[in-house]
Amino acid sequence: MTIGEGLLAEFLTSGISVGCANFVTLPLDVLKVRLQTQAASFSSRAAAPGLFATALNIVRQEGFLALYSGLAPAISRGLFYGGARLGTYGPIKTALGGDKDHNSILRNILAGCLSGSFAAAATNPIDLIKTRLQARDSPFKTAASVVRHVVKDQGISGLWNGTTPSVIRAAALTATQCASYDLAKQWWMRQTGMNDNVGTHFGASMLTGLATTTITAPVDLVKTNMFVGGKRYTSVLHCASSIIKEDGPMGLLKGWTAQYIRLGPQTMVIFVVLEQLRRASGLQSL
Template sequence: MTDNTKRVGRWYFGGIASAMAACCTHPLDLLKVHLQTQQLEKVKATTLVVRILKTDGVLGLYNGLSASICRQLTYSMTRFAMYETVKKNLTQDGGTMPFYQKVLTAAVSGATGGLVGTPADLVNVRMQNDVKLPPDQRRNYKHAFDGLWKVYRNEGVPQLFGGATMASSRAVLVTVGQLAGYDQIKQLMMLTGVFEDNIVLHLTCSTLAGCLATLLTQPLDVMKTRMMNAKPGTYAGVSACAMDIAKNGPIGFFKGFIPAFVRLGPHTVFTFIFFEQLRLNFGDFKEDLAKKE
């Protein structure tokens, strides 16, 4: 009988799993963006949900879903592909990567993925924020590609990568928390002999990895969202954005923390459960990879 636990993930599994997870958690991501882009008006999460449902109906909670999927197929596809490829090459002899190698690989993969995914991330934030704006102030992007084209045509290529530094910095932290954290936690839990490579282990490890990623990324996530949603010229740079947020005190950097945790936690869990199921059912066997070498 074939031992599926010996399978390893293919380079594109992470992007597919992340896109599937985005479909499950998009309303939470939309709520997080709304809370982070608030300025003068302070509205509770429950009030925002009621307002969206009254104004745009249930579909309003999925505004910008196409951009969210596009982002995962660029950002997450890149970071997972790089991380899994390096991991596969360094563990062909059956060994494991030291923790520092996992962190370094995740950091480089995250930075690259953050840069590649910035245009889709920009459109994603704008489409989600459109729901709370008055109809005459909305950008009204029809879908992700329409948004990308309009930003390119009206604002130029530089604006497509507006906030790229912040996005890449955030991606480094979230990828270290998610990928390196997940791998290390899974490795340590497997060594106890109590856990098997099954959905219970995947659920436990992904939940802990989601907690770690949220803790590392929240301050940068708030600044990234604020910069991407701002009109051109609003902020001279990251420091200017940070100073503006700091006017509300340290708590300003953690605005929307609970929705961010509620969103990133389930997103991380869904991503790794989908990823592990893809690996266990469709992944390459380690022995086959060794023969190819």
């Protein structure tokens, strides 16, 4: 396999695996967005609708298909963002001078930061479109209507609104996800005596989902609110401080449960499918 063929295989296997995961977990992504952008108008945190109440409200008021809002951009983003994020992680990790038998945590983290940042910056408009379509009482029905509104209101650059938190989140997500998967996979095999098989991929990916959710939850919340808020927020710090002012410091973890319920299975689907696709394509196991 030539270098070009190898890079193409990395991109395609990663993009397909993330696209599959995005489709499976899209309803949970919609719930996450709704919980994160929920108005802070309730008299107490306990009064705010929770995960299941929010899901029931969506189905009752908007219909079941509302749980699949933003399907097209979600799949598109999965293919391109996932392909770039995970597809470039391996080559970057190799370029940084490591090999599979001598893992370096710092090298893996740096590779994840670089690949995640690149992917997020390149696909930010798709992520913004998806989030606006998923927001409660969204006036938009199609991706094209979102683009027209954003460009008219903020210019072409408006499609990259929220890029900073998006890049930070993607860097943290990829670094945590890939680096912790490497470690979790080795730990799982040592503790269970299992080989590098589907059972190992499942167990390691679920542990990875827990770690990535905890680390990325605050940044993901800021990113979502900047996507939906438009001109309301002038910077990442302004958005974060507004959330803290309205909901307190724990407000930065709003939607954590929905995010883990989504990110746990999503991480599992990504890595289980990716490992199988890599083997079928003649690529090394992660």
